Structure formats: structure tokens, C-alpha cells
Amino acid sequence: ISWKRAWRVCETEAQLSCTCVHCQLCLWPGTEGWIASEGKKPKNPALWWVDGDGEEVKWSFEELGVLSRKAANVLSGACSLQCGDRVLLLLPRIPEWWLLNVACMRTGTVLIPGTQQLTAKDILYRLQKSKAKGIITDDSVASAVESVEADCQSLKFKLLVSEGHREGWLSFKDLLKNAPSDHQCATTKSQHPMAIYFTSGTTGAPKMTEHSHCSYGIGLTVSGRYWLNLTSSDIYWNTSDTGWAKAAWSIFSAWSQGACVFVHKMPQFSPPAVLESLSRYPITVFCSAPTAYRMLVQHQLPSLRHCVSAGEPINPEVMAKWKAWTGLDIHESYGQTETVLVCGNFKGMEIKPGSMGKPSPGYDVKIIDENGNILPPGKEGEIAIKVKPTRPLFLFTCYTDDPEKTKATVRGDFYVTGDRGLMDDNGYFWFVGRADDVINSAGYRIGPFEVESALIEHPAVAESAVVSSPDPIRGEVVKAFVVLTPNYISHDPEKMMKELQDHVKKATAPYKYPRKMEFVQELPKTISGKIRRTELRQKEWRRY
Template identity: 80%
Template sequence: TLIKGHTVWVYAFETLIEFSEEGKKSKNPALWWVDGAGEEVKWSFEELGVLSRKVSNVLSDACGLQWGDRVILILPRIPEWWLVNVACMRTGTVLIPGTQQLTAKDILHRLQKSKAKCIITDESVAPAVDSVEAECQSLKFKLLVSEGHREGWLNFKDLLKNASSDHHCVTTKCQDPMAIYFTSGTTGSPKMTQHSHSSYGIGLTVSGRYWLDLTSSDIFWNTSDTGWAKSAWSSIFSPWIQGACVFVHKMPHFDPHIVFEVREESPATNSTILSVFVFSFPLSYTFKSLRHCVSAGEPINPDVMEEWKAQTGLDIHEGYGQTETVLICGNFKGMKIKPGSMGKPSPEYDVKIIDENSNILPPGKEGDIAIRVKPTRSPFLFTCYADDPEKTEATLRGDFYVTGDRGIMDEDGYFWFVGRADDVINSAGYRIGPFEVESALAEHPAVVESAVVSSPDPIRGEVVKAFIVLTPDYALHDPEKMMKELQDHVKKVTAPYKYPRKMEFVEQLPKTISGKIRRNELRQKEWRKD
């Protein structure tokens, strides 16, 4: 039925929440949330089902949202984020998550581009929404997830108290849109990556069972920002499909030391590990319950993996995927781990290394990492860049979807990441398009033009570096002061995680005959320095 396009994933998910054998036999809650100050929430799968039905009625009755309507969700790590995720699946509305670091300009772009009818956020983001609302004709409903009231906003908690717990799922087919994630591009504004009910809902089954190694007795802690696709991967679908508990710490801002302190005392058995953890890891910490670690979003240096194992006795099971996919390659349970390798392809994809003519390359040859989509396209691949058929078509080459990453496959079938084929920067798991940073810099009166590229960093893998040409009016008497001023400017204009941590002031930028900036030349120069 999946192949025919008639699987109703949301019913399967509802069955998981309320009636699955895995959920029934588990003594764990479905969601275990703590705020670090003594407050906690524990919901069973049944309670999660009841509450998500109430939220579904808030969306459909109080807001009048219907199948296919788009909903932007910008919330920190609080329980309501999980309820809205499930409620959108039940109602057939299309969820568009966003990080709380988005500025008013970022939110305006997302509202206008997506034509979202509803936005759900808290008091920290509400003022930014109000400042751009007049320019967003499609926005009809604003839900505030906070105590108290704000003019022009519906109070989410008040509506939830009065909502019925009786709700019937909207009928959705497997290829119907379920979620949209904005992802960075090299030469333009962020693209809307659209996923269906099958690509995430069913596609993350392999991840939960064989990469995360989860069972109904496990407790999984994923520290991803709620605005990223990795949160859907590892904070919703993968663990709940296995009946495992999702552990959450409110942690307003990511802090590896808080993670270590909580993890040492928490009963989490499985967890996401980032390289920044290892660099910050105090030797005194021991993790009594931790038995399985995974990493994604950035390649981890083999030396880092060895140091982690020496201190904890645990391997780090690296995985590789994109906003456009589920897990493409992974070091799965029972596999020999080759430090630095992404592992082997998931059975959900036919993964190859290809050249510019779509020819499959032999082991040891560098090329583009690609997924076969002809004669049959995997249902676990994104459906399209929403409202942008040209960019969707540009991802195809011959019989393959081209990831935009370069890699090598060895004689044993293990894949090794080489780097991006384009200019997107992946810094500690955050994907940053140079266009967005360059656009922000261009708004400062001191900047004539700039070029943004990746630069090596021992902790984050790579960071944003800006090469900047200044106007004659801004003589560079104090480079440190100018750098700080421009960094603060970028943080105000766009999401703070995008600001350039490194800068170099130059007289001119390398360009092609047609006047295009040669970012590739600057990037190669940076990486040769290391």
C-alpha cells in the first residue's frame, strides 16, 4: 500500500502512541522533560495521544486550519513543541519549524515565502512577528504559548484547557506534504524542503532501530535545536516508532557543560554526541546509564572518536544525512566502525559515487555522493523544494539525486565524506548559506562587498569567514573594533548563528571574467592554511 500511495501514516503514528505493543510494555514515559530548576513533565504514550488530540482541535476548531494549510512553529525545547508536531500530522496541516534565533527579517521571509496561515511561538519571538505582520497577507492566526495574554494573539494554553480530546485524523496519503524545512542555499534565499508522511514517518524506522539502537526500554536524549530536521529525526520519529522515551532538557542555550552534568545523573541510555562535547569533556565524568552514542551533522575527527572511547569505553556511531533525506549512511549496530567513515548506505537508498556525467565511480575514486531515483524514486527522499520546480529539477543528474556532497567509497563499501561541492557551510551542524551572510554585511555602510566561505575549526569542524572590502570612508585603523562591529551587525540582521567568526579585510575579491566572486578560490586558500 505504501508503493500505491495509500498508506495513512498518521493513523500508524496514532496507533504507535496509544496502542502499540512496544508502548504498552514499556515502563518508560513517551516524553520526559526537565527544566533544570526542579520542574518536570512525564507523559505516557496514552497521555501524549490525549493531549495531541486536544491540540488538533485547537488547530482545526479555534483556528479553522484545514488539510494542507501551513503552520510555522518557533518554540524552544518545551513540551508544547512535541504536541504541535503530532497535532499537525493528525490534522494534515504542514509543519514549518524554525529556530528561536530567527530575526524579524528571517521570519518575514519565511511567512511570505511559505504563505503560512498560522504561527505558533512564545513571548520572546512574538514582538518580531508583530513587527512584520502587516506585510504577511496570508497570516490569519497567531498562537502564543506563554502565560498571560498579548493583543492580537490567541492564548494556546487557554484554548488547550477547553479543547475536546475527541478528534478524528484527517485522511492523508503517504506522499501528501507533512513538513517543510528551510535550508540554506549558495546563491539565494533559503529553500523550502518539503517532506511527505512517508519520507519521515516511515523512513526513520531504520534509524531508530539500527543506527540509534533503540528499544522500548531505552531513554534517548537528542540535543538538536527544535528548528532543525535532526529534531524530527531523533526527538520524535526514530525513538517513538521503537516505543522509546524521549528525554528533553529545556536548556535555553546549548551548553556542553550542562549536557555533561545532566547526562552524568540522567538515566539516558542513548544519546547524540557532537565533537564539541569531546573537546569540553572533563575526565571526572562517568555516564552510568549511557550505552550507545551517535553523531550527525558534521564529520568527527578519528582522533576525537578515539579520545571519547578511551574516556567512556563507547564508540561513536557516525551517520550522514541531509535536510532533504533521512539517514543516507550510518555505522549501524553490529558493524565494524572505521573511525572517520560515515559507514555504509541505509537499505532505504541506493547510494553511489558518480562523476559529472552520472557514471558510477569505482572504489577509491572521489566524486559526488548520489542516490538513485530512476526508475523508482525512494519514498524516503524529500518530495520537492516547495513552490520551486527549477531548484528541484537542479538536484537531478541522469538517474540520480545529487546530494551536493563529495565523497569516496572504499573497497569494503564504507563511505567517506570529502566536503561540499557547493559553498554551503556546515558549522557544528548548522547549515549556513554564504548569500545570507553576505546580504547582511551589505547592509552595513562600511562594506563595499564581501565573500563568505568556510574556514577550518578544531571544535566546530568549520566556521564562517568573511573576506571584506571596506569603503574609503572607513579607514581600517582598528581591525579588531571593525570586526566586532560587523559581527554584531550580522547578529542583529540575521540569525546569530550565521555571524562570521573570522574576518579578513582585503582590497579586492577574486572574480571571474563575468564579475562573479570566486568563493571556491578563497575557500581552497583557507583550507590550505590548516
């Protein structure tokens, strides 16, 4: 089945059994698929995993097909999972994470990935909220699971992906070794749930964002071909934590193009480890957050040919430095847990530093006002995706078991992202900030990212978060919470604040400078690493 045919059929046939499309499209069962049918068999392994200490694992697409069938038999056999059952997956960057993603699709199991940074309280909330039938993890999280399992009535099994045995847990390695290698995929339809991601959010408890077999399985092929610019000759490294939705992007985006997924075990992001791997291994396509590029900006990386950034906006200065040192552009993008790639700087496009690019195929993106009216170029409003009369295939299905929150995402004919931006005369979109993060000071609307980008350019600033602070004259003013780099911690706070204020006035429009500043040791963050500006803003307003 060809990629174009798969997309066309999936758009028009609601009763399509999508499992076979996934398997053939991404070559997971073996050698079939649109790449093979076009004579483009992958030259690289499907998965190349390293642990940084000399251990490596390489799986060909054929080997991944065999192992995924065996893993699927473990899930449907010893774990008794049925099509539609939910399972929580908490694993670090190890090969089994990718293997179990494929196995769950084969069995029709709804996968709920999560980061290993979750506490026992977090795990309890997710198990209770999702009513997951099982949990798959390793020794590092097992004790936290055991401490809350008595309060999880739906939990029927615990699967351990570690060496050795643990009382009350099934051993994945033992079961996989003895499982048969033939498996018949479950019959799933295009809109059947495939995965649920708990959004970290900036307010309230995490929501369950549900994606179908169509929205991810087919939708992310666009990212692989046109944003990541992948081919079957590429080795692609996405540094995302396995608890983030972007980790799944590497599965579909890469394997649909026959590219190799490179994985470094790396418990935490480590610039030296990243640099060593980029220098040692022939990685050709690199995807990471802007923070990583800021850390790596002064090193030569000869194997790279294509670089992308996602997760948060990247400031133009970093892009310019990266281009000067490596000769490569950073192709920025924009997406959400609820979507696939919404906007991107695709291959062949002129890159405008600071812009998140143009809409991805499959999305009709507009800037709208509070009444759902489309705004003209240059006018700031909310970033929205048209969902009426036809909802895009590549959009999340719903917030699971929460129809009110799902309904609240629609305004008129549009799904509203909750982010503010604008579109220029050439159709490029520009991110301003979260809708509830934008600061209105004496009539001036100030996006926190603009100020944070200016601050991070100063060598004294390690991290910053910008929020509104009440002011009797201007209504609101800009306040910056700043984490200083080690060499500047001992500097006089008053002089340091003045220096940073002057710096911001020069780096961006003077009215955006932070009139208030507070130096802190760390910033509050979500589990996925996003700064909780809402928490800082609420504390700030409660002071007055």
C-alpha cells in the first residue's frame, strides 16, 4: 500500500482497518511497505541504541518485526490485554520502549506513556484516572508502583522490564524469550484510540489527550518527509524524554521513511554526552529543544546535514550562532500534545529566524479573535485550526472522559490552541506566547518569550521566566525571575538587575524590559520540563 493511497483511503473510509496500514507503512512486520514497494529498502537498522559505556543494540526492520510480534503475544497472552485496554508505560530510553510501542499497536492496546520522573502520587493519579489495566516499568519505578497499587482497582498486572525477578511482577524478558514469533494484528479502525498522553499543562490536573491510529500513524509521515527531511539513508536522533509526546514523533516520522532511530540511554540531558555521540556516530538528522542548541552552539558536528527544533520557541541569536558554527539552519516548528506538526520550516522553504514556519499539510491554520473571526496578517490573536465543516484527521480525538474540556477547545469553526501568535504577509506564523501568559502593560501587549529570549543572550542568565506583576499606574508590568550562572551568583543584586534591564532594552523593544526582577535558585517546572509561569504569576499577584 502506498503512502499516498494510505492517506487517501484513511481520509475517506471511516471503517478502514488501520493496523495493516501502520505495519506496512512503517515496515514493522518486515520488508513490505511503500518504501520497499518503491525500491527504497532501508540501508540502516531500524533502531540503533547506545548506553554511553560501549554497549549497543541494533535491530533491523525485520528483527523489529519479529520482536514486536513476540512482544504482542506477551501482552495478549500473559498480560491478558484485549483490544482497547489501557496500559501505562514508564521506561527510560531503552530499546524496549520502542518495541512495546509497536507491540501495543499490534494488539490494539491503548498506550499511555509517562516519564520516569513521576512520583508515586503522579502514578496513582494516572492509574486511577485512566483505569489502566496494567503498568510496564523497571526496577527504578517498581517500588513507587507497589506503594499505590492497592488503591488502583483496575490494575490487573505489573510487567517488569529489568534483569532478574521481583515478587508480584511478570518478567518481560522471560516472557519475550519464550513467546511465539507469529501474531495476527488486532483489527482497529482509523478513529480507534491508539495512545493517551497526560498533558503537563500550566493549570489544573493533567488532562488525558487521546490520539487515534490515524492522527499519529498517518499524520506524522508529513513531519518525517517534509520537516525532518528524512530518507532511508538517514540516522535520526530525537533527544526527547520517553514521557513526552515528541518521543512518539520519532517512531512514525522516522520509520515511515525507512530511517534509523538513534537512541542514547542518557538518564538526563548531558551536553558532553550529546557532543560525544554527535561526533562519534554518523547521525545525520538531529532534533532537540532550543536549550540543547544553546549549549552546543560552539562545536563542530561534521556528520549532521539537517537540524530541527521543537517544544518551545528558539531565539534568532541562537539560530544565527548555530548557522555560523555548523553551516546548518535550525528548522523550527510548532505543535502540541493535541496535534502533530501544526507549522514548520519545511525543506525548500526560506527560513525566517524566529518564525515557526507555515502550516503543515492537513491543517488550515488561522489567527482568530475572541469571537472566532479570522484576523488579517500582522494582527495578533489566537493560533487556531479549522475544524468545521470537517475536522482534520491529524488532531486529537478528545480529552478522554472529559467532554466539557473537549468542547471548550472549539470556538466557532476552530480548535483553539491556547497560544497567541500572528501571521505575516508571506504566510509565516510567529509565536507570541500562551494566551494567559501575555502581559498587557499600559496598552502594550508583551509576550514573555520575547523578554526571556533577550535575557538568555546575557552570559549571566542560566534560565528565566517572565510573568506579569500588578502595577498601580500601568496595570501590569513585566517581572523576570532569573536563575544566574555560577560565575555571576556572587555579583551585587542591584547592579546585576540594572545590567540585565539595560541589556533587554538594547536586545528588544525598550518597553518590554522587566521593571521588576527576582533572582532565584530554580524555577518551578512541570514533569516534562516546561516552566510553570502560571504558578509564578499567581504568587506574584497574591503579594499585592
